[in-house]
Amino acid sequence: MAPEHLPALFPPRLMNRLKSILDIDESLVIQRFDQESLAPALAETEILVTGWGVPHLDAAALAAAPRLRVVLHAAGTIRSMISDSCWERGLLVSSAAHANALPVAEYTLAVILLAGKNAFGLRESMRTAHGLPPRPTDLAAVGNFGRRVGIIGASRVGRRVLELLRPFNLAICLSDPYVDAIEAARLGVELVSLEELLASSDIVSLHAPDTPQTYRMLDRQRLATIPDGATLINTSRGALIDPEALTEELTSGRLNAVLDVTEPEPLPRNSPLYYLPNVFLTPHIAGSLGNELERLGRAVVQEAERLVDGLPLLHQVVRTDLDRIA
Template sequence: MSRETRDAVFGSDALTRLARVADVDTGLLVTDFGDRDPVQRGRLYEADVLLTGWGCPPLDAAALGRMPRLRAVVHAAGSVKHHVTDACWERGIEVSTAAAANALPVAEYTLAAILFANKRVLEGAHAYRERRGGRVNLIGGFPSVGNYRRTVGLVGASRIGRRVMELLRPFDLTVLVHDPYLDAAEAHALGVRLVDLDELVRRSDVVSLHAPALPATRRLFDAARLARMPDGATLINTARGALVDTAALTEELTAGRLHAVLDHTDPEVLPADSPLYDLPNVLLTPHLAGSIGGELHRLADAAAEEIERYAQGLPFRHRVDPRTLDHSA
């Protein structure tokens, strides 16, 4: 992993926990599998388990050739697509991910965004600021706000999407979901209604994206689909910016027809002249929903727990199934 990742994610408690169950050199950090340092090469040669994080280089055949004993990779982050290659699966290496741990803060952010969107918190704050020193006419100015009997559409029954479903259960909301890999029986068990995407878009007061970035999902929300959203509806994107046609969304938001909460955009960092920075109906955040600050230590704890299980001869709790990677993050 990168030095920045190690310093942010792994505190002394996590490193001590690892040292209890594994022969680990907590002072050794590998950032390049091609490094010729003899100490590093020797430790890689002896490694049974590789603990990885953001910034890990690809584990290709050349890298694996330096680790003949490697049997498992434990990733203290979400997606493993950036570094776990076909060479790993061909060799039968077991892979675990902390994606479930990383899903929690994203789902919490989404819950807050949904409730604030239906309550029109941004608009209320803007009106109060404009009135400065005067009362805001809540009944006349906000006749249709609130979270009672509103409809929320979730696009994707991913780890994050499912956690959002759980968090929404106490509220008086109708929750629709679209996911081509979810069947009606499972949706019923999750307490949501399975519908096709266009029906979800037409019926939802808030649409929240939780689908992976794949060729099939690129610009899933194009101009035509955005046009199907009801006037005043809110689009929340904590997934990937590529799911949305940014130009088309910008047109809808500039016109004031839609609202948005955007933690991901395409491009990832918008140009300085993008109107999205200043529109009163847009909450734009810099990839804030995922694990940051103290939440990063949850990733370290999740990885340490998996290594403890491996040391005890137990299967990984969060094993990655390579067969699902073609339709997951």
């Protein structure tokens, strides 16, 4: 992993716990597998603890680590790390994506409720009006009672969002091709097509994985079906939305957006999205940051404990999962 992440992922007490389970050298934090000086350590390595900045585990890296059998990833997606050679060797792979889903869901809950109160728009109005209170007509459509919220994707994050939304008086609908009516009932949501969700929701929150099947899933035609004045929230990946079509919709003022991710990321300096009053941009902060990184480290420690106790990993990722996860 990138060395700067280690202290936040594994503060001293947690690192000591990890060292009591595994024979691990905390001073050996690497970002390349082809350094000659690392050859003796890699030759003996059975378990890799990885995180952001991990290099690709290709055939050459695996050849340098013939005893490697487990990867415990203290982050979310494993796509950039795991190669076909890893599956062919039969590596056990665990991800902390479940732990990273919680702060993303918390961020999403917060901005859904704020969007329902039109907090972002009223803040802009208050600033331009120099503190004058809004007129009653400006508040007629404000409020979260019965507000219709559409969740795209019952991913780890999407499911966490559904859990967090449950106590509120909102009308929740879900679109996910992998969820059937029975599972939707268990989740307590109305299952609808993507087209119906977009056309009927006041707030649309995107939680689908970034896969070839979801690339530009919100294209120009689908964006146009979202009702005037609705808010689009993206904490997933910018590639899921056609950026030119989104910019046009937002520049026109027809839609509002809360965007924690964009394409490209970051946006070019001349992007109008930085200045539009109906766009709330944040710099990819929904996932684990600061003291939240320790939660990812704890997930790794818990998996390591299960491993040495001979128990199955709780958060194992298998090859067939890759079509459905970020």
